[in-house]
Amino acid sequence: MQRFLSSAAQMDTAGIEESLDGGFALGSFEYVVDSWLFPALEALGEGWARGDIDVAGEHAASHAIHRRLSAAFDAAGSRSRGPAVVVGLPSGSQHDLGALAFATAIRRRGMDVLYLGANVPVSSWEEAVRSREARAAVLSVVTPGDRPAAVAVAERLLSRARPRSCAPMGHPRQTLLMESRHWHPASGQRPRSSTSSYTEPEH
Numbered sequence: 001m002q003r004f005l006s007s008a009a010q011m012d013t014a015g016i017e018e019s020l021d022g023g024f025a026l027g028s029f030e031y032v033v034d035s036w037l038f039p040a041l042e043a044l045g046e047g048w049a050r051g052d053i054d055v056a057g058e059h060a061a062s063h064a065i066h067r068r069l070s071a072a073f074d075a076a077g078s079r080s081r082g083p084a085v086v087v088g089l090p091s092g093s094q095h096d097l098g099a100l101a102f103a104t105a106i107r108r109r110g111m112d113v114l115y116l117g118a119n120v121p122v123s124s125w126e127e128a129v130r131s132r133e134a135r136a137a138v139l140s141v142v143t144p145g146d147r148p149a150a151v152a153v154a155e156r157l158l159s160r161a162r163p164r165s166c167a168p169m170g171h172p173r174q175t176l177l178m179e180s181r182h183w184h185p186a187s188g189q190r191p192r193s194s195t196s197s198y199t200e201p202e203h
């Protein structure tokens with residue numbers, strides 16, 4: 001990880017790529033993401049916030065990671081035959097690496113993933129969930145500022161498009177889970193009885 005951070009600080013693209021080669025060789029995709037990649041991203045953000053890593057180095061490093069995750073997502077494509085799941089970010093939110101990693105992991109488990117990426121308006125979430133008849137919608141909520149837009153998406157989906165569940169996920173402080181308990185598939189009418197449950201951790 002140290003090599004990754006120093007390469008980002010020096011804007012050394014070969015060093016960034018070599019450290020990613022080493023990181024991704026540590027084990028399965030899921031193991032690498034949890035044990036190496038996300039801690040490395042967190043350290044990258046700390047380096048940027050301290051001023052040790054310039055915005056250019058941070059952008060170069062996060063783009064290199066984006067390319068790796070995209071390749072892993074594509075490589076998992078042939079297994080996508082299971083339930084449809086839509087994954088992405090709400091309007092205004094650009095931090096899509098966590099969502100892309102999650103989308104890749106569930107695609108590797110056989111789910112039929114529609115990955116929307118960053119900055120998706122409420123109406124487009126609705127359209128995506130409806131057109132794919134998605135069983136679930138998963139939104140990544142990386143910063144507190146992303147939360148109102150994520151809630152707007154979840155509320156719209158649960159009132160209209162009705163996936164079986166809608167899960168805005170992120171740091172424990174930002175996470176909330178909204179679930180439609182009584183799902184009426186494609187009836188075009190509101191469910192006779194529906195509840196939304198919000199699970200909000202204590203602050």
Ligand code: B12
Nearest residue numbers: 041042045062093094095096097098102140143169170171
């Ligand atoms: C890369 C990066 C960027 C890139 C994003 C590129 C991309 N394509 O994603 C760019 C350059 C675009 C960017 C922009 C900004 N960024 Co930024 N960024 C980061 C950085 C370094 C990594 C983000 C990341 O992907 N982390 C990996 C994720 C997965 O980690 P995580 O969010 O902690 O997620 C964990 C859980 O929440 C959970 N999780 C997250 N998503 C999901 C999804 C699912 C489905 C599940 C199950 C779980 C889950 O799993 C993770 C592992 O535990 C972080 C540093 C950090 N600490 O993360 C800063 C950081 C998030 N950024 C920050 C800031 C301030 C910004 C900007 C406002 C900067 C600016 N002035 O423009 C903008 C905002 C853009 C926007 N409108 O969204 C701050 C946020 C501070 C705050 N609390 O609000 C951070 C924390 C940096 C810092 N240390 O200050 N950023």
